[in-house]
Amino acid sequence: MTHSRMDRPGQPYLDTYYTRTMEPPLDAAPLTERVEADICIIGGGIAGISCAYELASAGKSVVLLEAGQIAWGASGRNGGVVGPGFAADGAAIEKKLGLKAAKKLFDLSREGVEIFRSYTEKLSLPGVDMRPGGLLVSRYPDAQAMQAYARKKTREYGYQLNYVPTEQLRELVHSDRYFDGVYDPQGFHAHSLNYCLGLAREIRRLSGRIFENTRALSLERQGADHLITTQNGSVRCQTVVACQGGLVDGFYRTLQRTLLPIGTFVTVTEPLGSRAQEVINTTAAIVDTRMACDYFRLTPDGRLLWGGGMTGKALEPANLEQQMRRGFTSVFPQLSDVKIDATWSGLLGYARHRMPYLRELHDGIWAATALGGHGINVGPLIGRLMAEALVENGQRHKMLDPYDLTWNGSVFGPLAADAVYHWEALKERYYEWRFA
Ligand SMILES: Cc1cc2nc3c(=O)[nH]c(=O)nc-3n(C[C@H](O)[C@H](O)[C@H](O)COP(=O)(O)OP(=O)(O)OC[C@H]3O[C@@H](n4cnc5c(N)ncnc54)[C@H](O)[C@@H]3O)c2cc1C
Incomplete structure (x- = not known):
C-alpha cells in the first residue's frame, strides 16, 4: 500500500467539508517589505489567531505570519467538537497535580470553551454554526x-x-x-475554519496585520528586538509567539525537538x-x-x-x-x-505529556502550542492567557508550568506514539x- 505525505503548508486549502462551507478566504497578501510591530505571531491556526486577536484588542501592534492560508492546518479541518478539558486525560492531570490544581486547570479549559462561544456570538462571526x-x-x-x-x-x-x-x-x-x-x-460543535476566518477579519479591523503565504524562515536577536526573516521581507519586533501547531518546520528548533x-x-x-x-x-x-x-x-x-x-x-x-x-x-x-x-x-x-506549551522559552520568545486533540477550546484560552502575560504581566499561564518542554524522542517519538496507540487499541478490543 502506498502512502502520501501529510500537510505541506503553502498549498491551497484541502477539499474538506469545511472548505466546501467556508466564508470567503482572507486572501491576505504575502509580506514583501520590512515591517515593525510589538509582537510577531508565527502561525495562523486557532492558537495564533486567538493570540493575535486578544493582543490587538489590548492595543498592541501585531503582525501574524502564516505559511499557507488562515487555518490551513488542523484548525481548519478538525472534528469541530468543542468541550472542556485538555488532550491529557483528566484523571492523569489529577494524579499529577492533585484535585485542587486539576480543578483550576479544568476551569481554565472551560474558559476556553466560553471564549469560543462568546466571541462567536458577540462578534456575530458568520458560518460558525454552533x-x-x-x-x-x-x-x-x-x-x-x-x-x-x-x-x-x-x-x-x-x-x-x-x-x-x-x-x-x-x-x-x-x-x-x-x-x-x-x-x-x-x-x-462548530465550524472552526469559519471561526478563525471571522476572528482574522476582526484582527484586521483592529489594525493587526496578517500576511498569508509567508513562512517565517529564521529568527535572530537584534539588540533588544528580534528579527524574523521571510522569503521577501522581515519583521522586527519585541516579542515572538510561536504557534505552529503540528507543522513545525525548523523555524525554531527548540520546538521542533519537543513537539510530536x-x-x-x-x-x-x-x-x-x-x-x-x-x-x-x-x-x-x-x-x-x-x-x-x-x-x-x-x-x-x-x-x-x-x-x-x-x-x-x-x-x-x-x-x-x-x-x-x-x-x-x-x-x-x-x-x-x-x-x-x-x-x-x-x-x-x-507534547509527550499531552498538555499545551505556553511559556517564555527565551527572552521575548514564547511558545503557545501543543494543543493536541483539544485545540478548539485550548486555542482561545491560550490567546487569553498570552495577552494577560504580555499586556498586564498576568501570571495565570503559570498554571501550566508543571508541564515543561519534553523531548519528543526524535525518530523514536513517532514509533513510540504508534506503539502506545496500537497497545491501547488492543486493550480496548479485548x-x-x-x-x-
Ligand atoms: C483531523 C483533526 C480532528 C480534530 N478534531 C478536534 C476536535 O474535534 N476538537 C478539538 O478541540 N480539537 C480537534 N483537533 C485538534 C485541533 O484542531 C488542534 O489542536 C488545533 O487546531 C491546533 O491549532 P494550532 O493553531 O496550534 O495549529 P494549526 O491549526 O496546525 O496551525 C498552525 C499554523 O502554523 C503555520 N506555520 C507552521 N510553520 C510556520 C512558519 N514557519 N511560518 C509561518 N507559519 C507557519 C501552518 O501553516 C499552520 O496554519 C483535531 C485536529 C485534527 C487534525
Whole structure:
C-alpha cells in the first residue's frame, strides 16, 4: 500500500467539508517589505489567531505570519467538537497535580470553551454554526465507570454531566456498538475554519496585520528586538509567539525537538436527508471513550462527519476513504451505501505529556502550542492567557508550568506514539470482546 505525505503548508486549502462551507478566504497578501510591530505571531491556526486577536484588542501592534492560508492546518479541518478539558486525560492531570490544581486547570479549559462561544456570538462571526451538546459513549457495558465519571465531574469539578443509560443512548445514536453514555449539555460543535476566518477579519479591523503565504524562515536577536526573516521581507519586533501547531518546520528548533506531529483522519458523507434521523437523533457531537477515539456528528446540512484513527508517521494511507468507510459502517451498517463527499487528514502537535506549551522559552520568545486533540477550546484560552502575560504581566499561564518542554524522542517519538496507540487499541478490543 502506498502512502502520501501529510500537510505541506503553502498549498491551497484541502477539499474538506469545511472548505466546501467556508466564508470567503482572507486572501491576505504575502509580506514583501520590512515591517515593525510589538509582537510577531508565527502561525495562523486557532492558537495564533486567538493570540493575535486578544493582543490587538489590548492595543498592541501585531503582525501574524502564516505559511499557507488562515487555518490551513488542523484548525481548519478538525472534528469541530468543542468541550472542556485538555488532550491529557483528566484523571492523569489529577494524579499529577492533585484535585485542587486539576480543578483550576479544568476551569481554565472551560474558559476556553466560553471564549469560543462568546466571541462567536458577540462578534456575530458568520458560518460558525454552533450546535449544542456533547455525548461521550462507551463501546462496552461500563455503567458504573460512566456514572462515577459523571458524578465526579458534577460534584468535585462543579461541571454538570448526565449519565445516559443504554436504552436511552440507543434512541439518540442508533447503533448497537455503544452501551453507556455521558451527556454534556454545555458542549457543542462548530465550524472552526469559519471561526478563525471571522476572528482574522476582526484582527484586521483592529489594525493587526496578517500576511498569508509567508513562512517565517529564521529568527535572530537584534539588540533588544528580534528579527524574523521571510522569503521577501522581515519583521522586527519585541516579542515572538510561536504557534505552529503540528507543522513545525525548523523555524525554531527548540520546538521542533519537543513537539510530536500526530496524524488523524476525517470523512464526510453526502447529505443523508431523512435517513439522518435513522442514524443520529441528537444535535450533540459524539465521542467514544478510547484513547484514539472515533468522533462523529451530523453537520448542520445533515451529513455524517466521522473522524478517527491516528498515526505518528505523518503519512496518509492510499486507501484512506475505504478505511474511513469501514470505520463508520462498523457502527452504522445502515449507511453502507452512502456516498462519501470528502476525506482528509490533518496533523496535530502534541507534547509527550499531552498538555499545551505556553511559556517564555527565551527572552521575548514564547511558545503557545501543543494543543493536541483539544485545540478548539485550548486555542482561545491560550490567546487569553498570552495577552494577560504580555499586556498586564498576568501570571495565570503559570498554571501550566508543571508541564515543561519534553523531548519528543526524535525518530523514536513517532514509533513510540504508534506503539502506545496500537497497545491501547488492543486493550480496548479485548474489553469489547470480554464485556460485550
Ligand atoms: C483531523 C483533526 C480532528 C480534530 N478534531 C478536534 C476536535 O474535534 N476538537 C478539538 O478541540 N480539537 C480537534 N483537533 C485538534 C485541533 O484542531 C488542534 O489542536 C488545533 O487546531 C491546533 O491549532 P494550532 O493553531 O496550534 O495549529 P494549526 O491549526 O496546525 O496551525 C498552525 C499554523 O502554523 C503555520 N506555520 C507552521 N510553520 C510556520 C512558519 N514557519 N511560518 C509561518 N507559519 C507557519 C501552518 O501553516 C499552520 O496554519 C483535531 C485536529 C485534527 C487534525
